[in-house]
Amino acid sequence: MDRDSHTRRGKWSEAGVPKKGWTCVGFEDLEEPSQLCEMCDSAEIRYAHIMEHPDYPGSLQVGCVCAEHMEEDYKRPREREKRLRNSARRRAAWPSRKWRTSRQGNLYINTDGFNLTVYRAGAGWSVRVLRRASGAVQAGSKVYSAETDAKLAAFNALLWAKDHL
Incomplete structure (x- = not known):
């Protein structure tokens, strides 16, 4: 293990990976925390914000906190996640209505x-x-x-x- 590996946080520490200016192109409920955030590589996520950037190939599935920083918007990612949480709760109760x-x-x-x-x-x-x-x-x-x-x-x-x- 190299000297400062404990301070690295996934792609946040990688040169050439844009840190700002990302756009959320979709989001999904993984139904349980089952995947690591592809930006920080440390947070286990249930709700995946699918992010794209013109200077990055492909997309990344990230958690809410990383989405906030990537979009430079601290309101919309939380609102998206709240809608997903409410939808998941409603879906679980739906058949028994x-x-x-x-x-x-x-x-x-x-x-x-x-x-x-x-x-x-x-x-x-x-x-x-x-x-x-x-x-x-x-x-x-x-x-x-x-x-x-x-x-x-x-x-x-x-x-x-x-x-x-």
């Missing part, structure tokens, strides 16, 4: 201005999302073997629909 049964016998839930329907499709289950205000609708193309899986897919469809319908 009170689902109603339509006249056609389909399970549905109305939330956030959307109607989400889980219905039988052959031997499995499928999903449909409707924006109630506009009537815009999108049916899922995938068939799920379990009702719970279809309910979780309905949650994902809700997140998608908020941005696209």
Whole structure:
């Protein structure tokens, strides 16, 4: 071990790696702390901020603190992570929410201005999302073997629909 290896912090210590001016191009919930931050190589992260810089090849998946320094923004990374945390909590409780049964016998839930329907499709289950205000609708193309899986897919469809319908 060389003399000052204890003071190095991953790419923060590497010459040629930009320290500022990065842009977050995405973020994801890894569902548990399961990866080291690719910038500091020391923080184990659950919520990965995907960062890119024009002077760096590829992208880095980093934790919130490194994202703050890389973006030079101490508000947005925390807001992104808060949304992910809230979404993860909501997703965990989603299948056990009170689902109603339509006249056609389909399970549905109305939330956030959307109607989400889980219905039988052959031997499995499928999903449909409707924006109630506009009537815009999108049916899922995938068939799920379990009702719970279809309910979780309905949650994902809700997140998608908020941005696209």
